[in-house]
Amino acid sequence: MIQNRLIRIPALIAIGALQTLAFAPFYLWPAALLSLVLILLLCTGREAKPLFRDGWFLGLGLFGSGASWVYVSISEYGMTAAPLAAVMTLLFAMGLALFPAIAFWCWGRLAGSHTGRSLWLFPAVWVLMDWVRGWLLTGFPWLYAGTAQVDGPLAGWAPVLGVHGVTFITAATAALLVAAWRHYRSAPYWAPIAFTAAALLPWLLAPLINLVEWTQPQGEPLSVAAVQGNISQHDKWDPEKLREQIRIYRELTEPLWGRDLILWPETALPATQGQASRVLDALESRAFKAGTTLVTGLPWYGNSPRYPEPVFHNSLMTVGPGQGTYHKQRLVPFGEYVPLESLLRGTIEFLNLPMSVFRPGPENQSPLAFDDTSTHPAICYEIAYADFVARNAGETGFLMTVSNDAWFGRSLGPFQHHQIARMRALETGRELLRGTNNGITSIVDREGRIRTRARQYERDVLKGEIQPMTGTTPFMATGSWPVITLAAVMIVFGRQRRKRNTD
Known part of the structure; x- marks a missing residue:
């Protein structure tokens, strides 16, 4: 884990910006999965306060790169001077970065320092963060990791679970791969195999689900x-x-x-x-x-x-x-x-x-x-x-x-x-x-x-x-609610229990 802030902050910004490569016009969908894996390797098990900072810098990298097109609207067509337009674009990215910052703070509060609990809660926290970002203050439903899978192997899940469901699978895959890595060379020997198999399962099922003609x-x-x-x-x-x-x-x-x-x-x-x-x-x-x-x-x-x-x-x-x-x-x-x-x-x-x-x-x-x-x-x-x-x-x-x-x-x-x-x-x-x-x-x-x-x-x-x-399609019938409900249930049953004061 990188502790030096002079290294950690640029690394977090770069990891956030890495997700932008998953979307058009780059179409490098593995970049979203890699970014989530790196986030977990860098942030799992940390306390809430430092996680707030981590989430903010990650968000700054993601929105500062992925939503950089806002600058064109402000500067060229909004008739705003370039320096002011750059400042306004930066403020826009900084504001959006508060979503992952708050989500990561909640992640730290819910998981504590327990690594397994952190990995369990991460997909739920991430997809709930995306969902809230999609409607709060009219919403910014942009740069969802699941969107990149319209060109990826998880496309078959989109008519079933929608974009938030595909995002959840991507985040869960990252958590399972990190869990397999952390159990490598440790007992029980079957744990990394089981985690890897669970991570691969939805990716292997997606092409079969894609054969179903829902319409x-x-x-x-x-x-x-x-x-x-x-x-x-x-x-x-x-x-x-x-x-x-x-x-x-x-x-x-x-x-x-x-x-x-x-x-x-x-x-x-x-x-x-x-x-x-x-x-x-x-x-x-x-x-x-x-x-x-x-x-x-x-x-x-x-x-x-x-x-x-x-x-x-x-x-x-x-x-x-x-x-x-x-x-x-x-x-x-x-x-x-x-x-x-x-x-x-x-x-x-x-x-x-x-x-x-x-x-x-x-x-x-x-x-x-x-x-x-x-x-x-x-x-x-x-x-x-x-x-x-x-x-x-x-x-x-x-x-x-x-x-x-x-x-x-x-x-x-x-x-x-x-x-x-x-x-x-x-x-x-x-x-x-x-x-x-x-x-x-x-x-x-x-x-x-x-x-x-x-x-x-x-x-x-x-x-x-x-x-x-x-x-x-199943998604048309249910919307995002099954995925959002699953995320909420995972948090309710997976969160850290506070000890009651019996004195």
Whole structure:
């Protein structure tokens, strides 16, 4: 165990950053497992206070590297000076690092100095930390170790246990391997063999589980297209550039009429439904004539049951034979709304980003309907919420998500976002149509594999087919609750008991 802080702190930061290599665009899924093994070798059996520091530095490494794309949004598009943007990005990573810091403090309190108890509790503490991070303060459901397994051997478990379940298996594997290592050359001789066998078991079962077809094709495939306008983020909300943007999308769309579905990305129309009424009417007429449903993103403005005055929603609207409008429910803090708005709005330019005044849409919205099938869409960040997507995927034929990842430039963000979307397809056993402004626009099959994709950072059109599916995966039926309950039970029965004072 490394005790020298001059060595230990950089080592912890590096071990945390190692997990970033597990995700896109690196796809080195063993890096997540290796990182967890190194964490256990370095941290098992320590007291709560030093574990708080350990967890914080690990988190700083993970989020400082894995979420570094935040800097692009703040600096380049938030019009914030580079030094201030760097400080804000660092503060963001430092804040997120509090999640593993607090989790590790709890780990130390629950396990004490007992090595076996520490190893037993680690998978439970780790997955509960991820789960809390996914919903507290609207959540940051990003950089879960299980997500990397959409490209790894544990992929078969995703439709059964979801991303948190796959993360749990990864963390449990690390704990069992460390347990086997610690029992090497010690009695009983069979212990390291048993621990190693237990660690390998879920990895060997995963390919067999992957053979199960949880969902089945329903009806004929839909001919679809996704239009990628590649509009510069600097031009997107410029009123003088509105006509040009509409022209680009209409020209790219013209050869596509006659398909079942055409998808434009998030806020492809940077104008409300009222401001763009003439354009929408023209598209409506063209869509009905061609028998094609067009789905476009736009900022919707009007009365909403949840609010006393008219509000903006980040929305998707169907044009043509299809039916439905969807208002985004899970908003991005500071990007789509400003927490403590009355205090923070206007303090720096970043807090005045275009359309940072959205309000969340109502719950239990109806799916978008297309002939004999339907989809409950996810706008941008919403696709990262596993239980949200799984719950809404019931009774629908395929997944649809739109985004504008131009906010992240040529960083890790668009690749990670796309990998997360692919995990949702795998969890629900449904094919996915993803439309973006500048990539990654793609069609993903029900096993999370990319069937076809548009050229990234270019103006392009993606054409293909989507096969509607029917059926329910185990994860869709239960959500993450079995894994979260298991983690809680492990903590209840595995925690250190405090001695009662009988005096």
